[in-house]
Amino acid sequence: MPLCMATPGAPARVSRVRGKDEARRFLENLGFVPETPVTVISELDGNLIVAVRGARVAISRGMASKILVT
Numbered sequence: 001m002p003l004c005m006a007t008p009g010a011p012a013r014v015s016r017v018r019g020k021d022e023a024r025r026f027l028e029n030l031g032f033v034p035e036t037p038v039t040v041i042s043e044l045d046g047n048l049i050v051a052v053r054g055a056r057v058a059i060s061r062g063m064a065s066k067i068l069v070t
Contacts, residue, residue: 004064
């Protein structure tokens with residue numbers, strides 16, 4: 001399922017990052033690589049605050065939909 005549909009507070013694991021090369025590289029540089037644990041902290045006005053690799057990152061709903069989690 002896409003990260004934007006994940007329940008806030010529930011741990012998840014990145015299974016795949018899809019999209020164009022530029023978008024994938026951007027997300028991978030933020031730490032969204034396969035098998036990385038992530039947690040959605042909160043959602044505000046369509047933007048997500050996500051904990052990944054010990055950091056909190058804010059991403060748009062559009063970017064979050066490119067990240068598939070299990």
